[in-house]
Amino acid sequence: MAVGCVLVLEDKAMTAPHPVNWLDEIVTRSLAAEPITTTQALAVLRSEDGELLDVVAAAARVRRAYFGNRVKLNYLVNMKSGLCGEDCSYCSQRRSSEAGVLTYNWLSPSVVAEEAERAAASGAKRVCLVASGRGPSDRDVQRVAATIGAIHDRRPEMEICVCLGLLGAEQAERLAEAGAYAYNHNLNTAGSHYGSICTTHTFEDRVRTVHTAAGAGLSPCSGVIAGMGETDEELVEVAFALRELRPDSVPVNFLMPFKGTPLAGRWELTPARCLRVLAMFRLWL
Ligand code: SF4
Numbered sequence: 001m002a003v004g005c006v007l008v009l010e011d012k013a014m015t016a017p018h019p020v021n022w023l024d025e026i027v028t029r030s031l032a033a034e035p036i037t038t039t040q041a042l043a044v045l046r047s048e049d050g051e052l053l054d055v056v057a058a059a060a061r062v063r064r065a066y067f068g069n070r071v072k073l074n075y076l077v078n079m080k081s082g083l084c085g086e087d088c089s090y091c092s093q094r095r096s097s098e099a100g101v102l103t104y105n106w107l108s109p110s111v112v113a114e115e116a117e118r119a120a121a122s123g124a125k126r127v128c129l130v131a132s133g134r135g136p137s138d139r140d141v142q143r144v145a146a147t148i149g150a151i152h153d154r155r156p157e158m159e160i161c162v163c164l165g166l167l168g169a170e171q172a173e174r175l176a177e178a179g180a181y182a183y184n185h186n187l188n189t190a191g192s193h194y195g196s197i198c199t200t201h202t203f204e205d206r207v208r209t210v211h212t213a214a215g216a217g218l219s220p221c222s223g224v225i226a227g228m229g230e231t232d233e234e235l236v237e238v239a240f241a242l243r244e245l246r247p248d249s250v251p252v253n254f255l256m257p258f259k260g261t262p263l264a265g266r267w268e269l270t271p272a273r274c275l276r277v278l279a280m281f282r283l284w285l
Helices: 021-031 038-045 049-067 109-121 138-154 169-178 203-215 232-245 271-284
Strands: 074-080 126-131 159-163 182-184 219-221 224-226 252-254
Touching: 021 038, 021 049, 021 271, 038 232, 038 271, 049 271, 074 109, 109 126, 109 138, 126 138, 126 182, 138 159, 138 169, 169 203, 182 203, 203 219, 203 232, 224 232, 224 271, 232 271, 252 271
Parallel strands: 074 126, 126 159, 159 182, 182 219, 224 252
Antiparallel strands: none
16 A cells, blocks of 8 residues: 655635735836835835745846846955954954954955956856955055956956945045956945944945945945844835945845854844845845
């Protein structure tokens, strides 16, 4: 006698109200490049569990229309780690961090170029050159310019994104002249929430740096970290600020609450929450 196992899934959709109408309107607006409203963005974040697959499908329709099924691989090299004087509460490299991260000063251009070579061999089209700290000195910018040159000597086609913190206009121009393609500087969270995650620089400082980078011809890359105690309204607020900035790339990060940082143990996120956040940004921007 054959013994089998039957999995019975309860079909709640048979009794639940049809959830897709409000999403259709959002998708139509997104596909027409019309901004969705704050109310619609909040509805995505607060959607019922039974609507989650429809929310994901709505975001996927917009994604496919603009980007097809393409995935781009970016490779990050941390050129300088730890030793930061700023107090961003999510960051294991912040001042007085007890996270025990590796700390080192600038990697040499040749070491970074080796890393970039490995990235290219793995299929990466962009290398992100990151350094801890509030912002670079002019000498640091010179060093990064030399590093960009060393990478392009080997891989002239490699897109290079630089992430060095707060940036001055001349520094941005120097990076662009050296061959940097993009500059990353995340807004991270809403202006109204910023003071509770960092006191050593302001939300306005961050906005200014994104403008400065764009003004020098660098492709602006700016996004968020979700899960830092922000409300739904604050997530929508930062999404709105990003739409005003019009970055070319928007990284949506999720907090890893490292031990040794003020946000340690703050696990607010669930997989479903992360999907809703991703969908909201996809539909909003
Ligand atoms: S400025 Fe950068 S490296 Fe320094 S604490 Fe903030 S996020 Fe971390």
